[in-house]
Structures are given as C-alpha cells and as structure tokens.
Amino acid sequence: MNGASRDALAAARERLEALTDTSSVDAASLAEQLAAITVLLDREVGLRRVLTDPVQPAQARADLAGRLLTGQVDGPAVDLVSGMVRSRWSRSRDLVDAVEELAATADLTAAQQANALDDVEDELFRFGRIVQSSAALRAALTDRAATVEAKTELLHRLLGGRAHPVTERLVVRLVTRPRGRSLEAGLEAMSRLAAARRDRAVAVVTSAVPLTDGQKQRLGAALAKLYGRQMHLNLDVDPAVLGGISVRVGDEVIDGTIAERLAEASRRMAG
Structure with a gap:
C-alpha cells in the first residue's frame, strides 16, 4: 500500500491493538467477524467504492458502515471498520486488503494470548513446505472447480487435531478465499504477520x-x-x-x- 492507504492501515492496526488489549474482546471471534466483512467487501465492489469515496464526508461513510454491520457482527468489529472507512484510502481494494490483514492479525493475537504463537508460525511454515513438495495436494487446494466446502473438508482432514486451531483457520481462509494471490504468497504473508507480533x-x-x-x-x-x-x-x-x-x-x-x-x-x- 502507498500514501493514504498506508497511513490508514497503520491507524487501523493501532485501533485493533487497543481493542485486543482488553479482556472484554475475544480476539478469535473478532477475527472471524473481520474475515466475514472481508468476504462482503470483496464481493460488493460498489459498496467498497462508496465506503472509500473521498467525495463523501467521512462521518457519512462511517454511518453507512455502521448501519450495514450492526446486528451482523459485534460492536468491536463495527467500531473498527467504521473507523477504517473514516480514513482516506488510495484505492477501494486497499480497504479490503486491510480488513483481511486485521482478521489474520486478530487470530494471531489470539494465538499469542494462548502462548501458541511460535507453534502457529512453525505450522504455517511446515504446511507451506508440504504443499511445495506435493504437486497433487497443491493442485487440489488451488483447483478453481472445487467447492469451498470440498477444500475446507480436505484441510480439516489434513490439519484437524494436528495443528493449532488458529493455524487451521488461517490456512482455510487462504485456500478458500485466495483473492488472486498464490497459496505460497499467502502463507509467507501470514508468517511475516506472525513474526511482527513479536517485532x-x-x-x-x-x-x-x-x-x-x-x-x-x-x-x-x-x-x-x-x-x-x-x-x-x-x-x-x-x-x-x-x-x-x-x-x-x-x-x-x-x-x-x-x-x-x-x-x-x-x-x-x-x-
């Protein structure tokens, strides 16, 4: 991200950090809700353009996000995304990328709170190496004709009970919602985010x-x-x-x- 989007993402990261520092916010639940919002914004191109339109007043954009999300997700997710759309974004797609990153960061925060962040980092890396060494597995996970349900079931069989729940959730999202990015690139991005949790x-x-x-x-x-x-x-x-x-x-x-x-x-x- 460049310019305005980079600054907006930095501010959103700070707000997420403040939210997840409180015991009243369940980081894993927040991650799931932000992931659902990512799917919505990725699908509804017109909506995300309205939410990032610099011609519209910032408060009007925030009010629209609040009306759309209230009752669908919990208050912390509504507040976080409403704050994000108040910011200026260089491209509408940058908003979606930012919400997706915050979803992953919230899940990694949940792992850190459970003293399992090192395990998640290692499992993401090992899963990437397994995919890299198996052309058949990579083909199955990246097959555009395969349904989300089929890919999710395959990953549950591979990772269920063998990897931390956060690892499984992150991988399932990467595989079922690649958003134009390769599986390898997605796993590397997750590894960088995990490392950033400990600077x-x-x-x-x-x-x-x-x-x-x-x-x-x-x-x-x-x-x-x-x-x-x-x-x-x-x-x-x-x-x-x-x-x-x-x-x-x-x-x-x-x-x-x-x-x-x-x-x-x-x-x-x-x-």
Whole structure:
C-alpha cells in the first residue's frame, strides 16, 4: 500500500491493538467477524467504492458502515471498520486488503494470548513446505472447480487435531478465499504477520542437515545483529544444498552452500 492507504492501515492496526488489549474482546471471534466483512467487501465492489469515496464526508461513510454491520457482527468489529472507512484510502481494494490483514492479525493475537504463537508460525511454515513438495495436494487446494466446502473438508482432514486451531483457520481462509494471490504468497504473508507480533523478522534457513540447538542460537544472534531486530528461524532441510546454509530474509538471500559455490565456479569457468 502507498500514501493514504498506508497511513490508514497503520491507524487501523493501532485501533485493533487497543481493542485486543482488553479482556472484554475475544480476539478469535473478532477475527472471524473481520474475515466475514472481508468476504462482503470483496464481493460488493460498489459498496467498497462508496465506503472509500473521498467525495463523501467521512462521518457519512462511517454511518453507512455502521448501519450495514450492526446486528451482523459485534460492536468491536463495527467500531473498527467504521473507523477504517473514516480514513482516506488510495484505492477501494486497499480497504479490503486491510480488513483481511486485521482478521489474520486478530487470530494471531489470539494465538499469542494462548502462548501458541511460535507453534502457529512453525505450522504455517511446515504446511507451506508440504504443499511445495506435493504437486497433487497443491493442485487440489488451488483447483478453481472445487467447492469451498470440498477444500475446507480436505484441510480439516489434513490439519484437524494436528495443528493449532488458529493455524487451521488461517490456512482455510487462504485456500478458500485466495483473492488472486498464490497459496505460497499467502502463507509467507501470514508468517511475516506472525513474526511482527513479536517485532521479529522471518529468516528461511535451508541446510543439508538439521542444525543443532547451538548452531540455531548462534545463527539467530548473528542475523539479529546484522538486521537490527530479532529473527524467527524457519528451518528447512534439503540434501541438494550439499553443505553450508542458505538464508532468505524477505527478498535478500545469503547463500553459503557448497552447491551455490560450485554453481558460481561453473559460471566463472563458462565465462
């Protein structure tokens, strides 16, 4: 997001943080309601354009949102979205993206309150790796001809009782409501949001063999010093790297694997 939308999202995040800091607000329930509002706004293009129309007074937009949502969702969700439509948005679609992000953040907050955020982070990463390694599973989860019910049932069979309920809810939403984004991109976005709950960045670490606890601690400390913030390490084992490790933080890759050094030597020889 750029400009006005970025500022509006930042303000909405602060309001969500204030809401979920109180014991009277159920973060998981708020997440479900915000997810339902996301579906509504994504489907009703005309509505979201009216709610983000800068020509309309901010209070009139908020009043319209309140009338539409009151009785459909609880007061905290109404107040949060009404506040969001008072803000200025660069594009109407940015409002939908923002509500969707807040839904995921509320669920992750519920996991954090239950001391399960680390588990959710790890489960999202492992699920992404499972999908990446199984073409058949990825095809089933991204099949446009498959119904929402069929995909949901498949995910319940895969994750039910094996993953935290927050993980299952996040994955079900990503699969059944992709909104033009790939499953892999959605899972990465969820991982970044989870890391942000602890003011951490995510480092995807690939090694030929599992790292020891000592190696993980040293690597985490080195990356924290390099990037100036704590790191959550998503660990992947791939014998194809031959030796050493590869670290990806966002779009930046630090590759110290033997495979990459051999490839570089080959490129130099060819040149």
